[in-house]
Amino acid sequence: MDEHLTQEISGARADVLARLGASAKNAGRDPASIALVAVSKTQPEEKIDAMLATGQRVFGENRVQEAEGRWEKRRALFPDLELRLIGPLQSNKAKEAIALFDVIETLDREKLAGALADACTKAGRTPRLYVQVNTGEEEQKAGIPPLEADAFIAKMRGEYGFAIEGLMCIPPAEEPAGPHFALLAKIAARNGVAKLSMGMSADYELAALFGATSVRVGSALFGVRQPQPL
Numbered sequence: 143m144d145e146h147l148t149q150e151i152s153g154a155r156a157d158v159l160a161r162l163g164a165s166a167k168n169a170g171r172d173p174a175s176i177a178l179v180a181v182s183k184t185q186p187e188e189k190i191d192a193m194l195a196t197g198q199r200v201f202g203e204n205r206v207q208e209a210e211g212r213w214e215k216r217r218a219l220f221p222d223l224e225l226r227l228i229g230p231l232q233s234n235k236a237k238e239a240i241a242l243f244d245v246i247e248t249l250d251r252e253k254l255a256g257a258l259a260d261a262c263t264k265a266g267r268t269p270r271l272y273v274q275v276n277t278g279e280e281e282q283k284a285g286i287p288p289l290e291a292d293a294f295i296a297k298m299r300g301e302y303g304f305a306i307e308g309l310m311c312i313p314p315a316e317e318p319a320g321p322h323f324a325l326l327a328k329i330a331a332r333n334g335v336a337k338l339s340m341g342m343s344a345d346y347e348l349a350a351l352f353g354a355t356s357v358r359v360g361s362a363l364f365g366v367r368q369p370q371p372l
């Protein structure tokens with residue numbers, strides 16, 4: 143393994159963990175209550191291996207197929223790996239997603255719930271599930287609108303029998319993230335949902351102040367991403 147790269151990656155991770163821990167403490171929270179999800183999409187193989195060498199075990203990916211290529215073989219080598227799908231999931235990929243991911247953070251519509259329920263029954267296992275909320279009500283963005291979130295969560299629990307572990311949001315890029323984090327926390331609290339996936343490289347410290355239980359950090363850990371093919 144490239145010594146320089148190993149040091150660079152482990153330094154970046156130590157820095158993110160230190161900042162996250164300091165922010166948690168400022169909020170009167172236990173740093174251990176916030177999971178660091180290393181977003182590895184489009185990152186080169188040697189950086190993934192360097193990150194694994196630091197002891198990092200929780201990783202986020204936004205595409206099923208790309209994640210299969212990157213993680214299927216590594217699963218056997220790292221039994222304590224935790225893989226999270228943080229990108230939109232098409233219903234026709236539900237089976238593959240369930241086979242690979244421990245957590246799916248982007249449940250946001252009934253059609254997908256139905257496909258996941260079928261695939262879970264067939265596979266005999268259900269991943270931990272988060273509902274994605276489109277807090278900024280952006281047309282191009284996935285997620286259930288905030289005003290429909292309560293009813294959707296109730297339906298997921300009631301009709302589909304899903305235990306909803308958490309809520310996830312991606313605030314609009316051009317707006318301050320704080321109000322979006324606060325809104326997600328409020329929706330979670332009134333629905334008795336325990337976990338909050340929010341905060342990325344630019345705002346994970348802020349997210350920790352607003353109650354994030356996991357932050358999804360890519361570029362601050364791995365460096366700038368290679369462009370993603372369409």
Ligand SMILES: *Cc1c(COP(=O)(O)O)cnc(C)c1O
Nearest residue numbers: 181204228342343358359360361
């Ligand atoms: C890519 C991605 C991230 C990580 O973004 P960075 O700004 O590089 O930290 C987080 N969440 C989601 C949903 C993503 O697609």
